[in-house]
Amino acid sequence: MSPNDDTKSRLLEAAGRVFSEKGYDLATVREICLGADANVAAVHYYFGDKSRLYIEAVREAQCARAEDVPIPQWQPEMSSEDKLRDFIKTFLTRLLGKGRPDWHLGIMLRELAHPTQACHELVRDYIRPMADVLKVILDDFLPASMPMVQRHLIGFSIVGQCLFYYVHKPIIRELVGDEEYQGYHIDLLADHIARFTLSSLQSFTTSPPPVPLPETPA
């Protein structure tokens, strides 16, 4: 009855792995049950049907990743620049780092790209807390007068740069070639994104936005 060896846990583990690799529709309950050393009827017995197994698998991955979510309580004497650098590197490590089960992020990012029922919960418990952390960091760089919309766009510029290396990994590899891609270590990417971002943020602290943010756009 140890909670990591019973059939229910093995099903969740196998389901997460298969769902992550093939997506919801291409994954079959038979392959999941084969990987979990369980009978196909076990899915109905423990979860009811395939869709509820999927939802539970997403929730499982989300919980397993929750402890990783970066609210690392930075030291107050740490510079804002270092906080941002740390955030970017942590985020990239979550996306590209090895060692942990691949499917945790795989199933979550599949859900984010093509949301199903499990999406709301995922945003509420995982995405938004992370966004709030970034918001606080950015507060150190941006004038208090800056409207919320522009603060959001700046945040999206940061996470957009990071997510790109995960979502379009195969195209990047094809574009730059295997040899160069081998050198795309997390440190290299994090250093670039941090530098690219910090350089830009400096301009936001010194000068007002170039467009006066049209309040009623046509």
Added chain:
Amino acid sequence: MSPNDDTKSRLLEAAGRVFSEKGYDLATVREICLGADANVAAVHYYFGDKSRLYIEAVREAQCARAEDVPIPQWQPEMSSEDKLRDFIKTFLTRLLGKGRPDWHLGIMLRELAHPTQACHELVRDYIRPMADVLKVILDDFLPASMPMVQRHLIGFSIVGQCLFYYVHKPIIRELVGDEEYQGYHIDLLADHIARFTLSSLQSFTTSPPPVPLPETPA
């Protein structure tokens, strides 16, 4: 026998639309044929099987979009900043703009996120030419001594920001709320990304990279 009204063309059109909406596996030949006013056997008759119909549909979308690919022959007296602004806005319009058939981009970006057989051709004929255009623009901002790797990363920072608004559109909407998302017009996003990017590029022209690009990383 007009090439836009025969069964083969109608099948390609309907296939692209359905594949774009549901993805390869969730799309059924029966739904495609229903949308094309054709019999299910027509797929086998004209294309052989479902996979070859998919490949042809991607190729069709790619050809239809080829005329849009931005090699707009900018005037030589145009400033580099304006060229980059123009590129970003054009790129965002391709991603988020309405008016043209949605499925052209839908099926292509699905292919880029989860490559199948049609990927190589797509990169060669559509992605790489676009990347080359961006490369030339960036040459105006970056010192000739900058290594290729870093030039690539800068390019990825730009397209990563743009693609984010397409790939994770539903999550953005959920994160900022419907009301704010309504205001995310292409002009607003393009202005922000251009400003964010140009601010950063300035620093690359004036100072050397902070990390000396480790040649043999461990």
Added chain:
DNA sequence: CGATCAATGAAACGTTTGTTTGAAATGGGG
């Protein structure tokens, strides 16, 4: 031991999938 109940197993259920068949139209030349 015998009864009980959660858990597992093998087999089959009905549907839907991509694919194939063979006949029925269709439309020009001889």
Added chain:
DNA sequence: CCCCATTTCAAACAAACGTTTCATTGATCG
């Protein structure tokens, strides 16, 4: 008119899917 090649059609194919049934196991408790 008849013939022939091209194209369409309804019907059925085998395979795979999620789901269900029902018999069997194995441990627990009276």
